[in-house]
Amino acid sequence: ATLIITVYFRTPLLKYQGFYEPDGFYHFSVIRAAVNDGFIIPKYLVLSGWPAHTYTGEPHGLYWVTLAPYFFLRFFGVSYYTIMRLIPVLFGIFDVIGAYYLVRYLGKSRLLGLLAMLFVALSMGDAARTSALIYRGDGFVTIFLIIALFFAIKIAKTNDKNAKLKYALLSGFFLSVCNFVWNGAPFATATYVVAFFFIAAYAFVIADRKMLKN
Secondary structure (H helix, E strand, O other), X not given: OHHHHHXXXXXXXXXXXXXXXXXXXXXXXXXXXXXXXXOOOOOEEOOOOOOOOEEOOOOOHHHHHHHHHHHHHHHHOOOHHHHHHHHHHHHHHHHHHHHHHHHHHHHOOHHHHHHHHHHHHHOHXXXXXXXXXXXXXXXXXXXXXXXXXXXXXXXXHOOOHHHHHHHHHHHHHHHHHHHHHOOOOHHHHHHHHHHHHHHHHHHHHOOOHHHHHO
């Protein structure tokens, strides 16, 4: 039911053509150029700018969010235009599922996880970035931050040194992916740092010395 709510609040714009913002049309032009050039993202977009062409300054991951699924779905007749319009909704679903597992693992409560899931599904802030037709890097970054935080919590909860190293590498990797999809990823890093301190504070409050040490 929560996933249905997630989709319901993120698909009203589908009745319209194109994209919600001018940036969406620009990103569409970049993706079209990449597809026409063998999936190579252009350094400069030849259709924009005067007297010089506009530099493609967005992280390439912003475009691979569409190009990667299109590489396979094109054989089934799915266009990159359709993928671009719908892919934000998929990331909204990812946010909801990610919030469930993150909170459930941290709080050791299925009920808390379900509540977190519902709150994200109903969040108009999240919906404003993960609705159909809205193609923005900050709509794709959240799930990677959630995964990074999930592994950060696992660092704090394990005593095995090798496991801690593995989780630290995975956490750092997914945090770095944030930079691959959004220019404003330093905000994600700041959120990660603050959350890390909250995890330490949580361990202190519940008097879990092992977790705090880890």
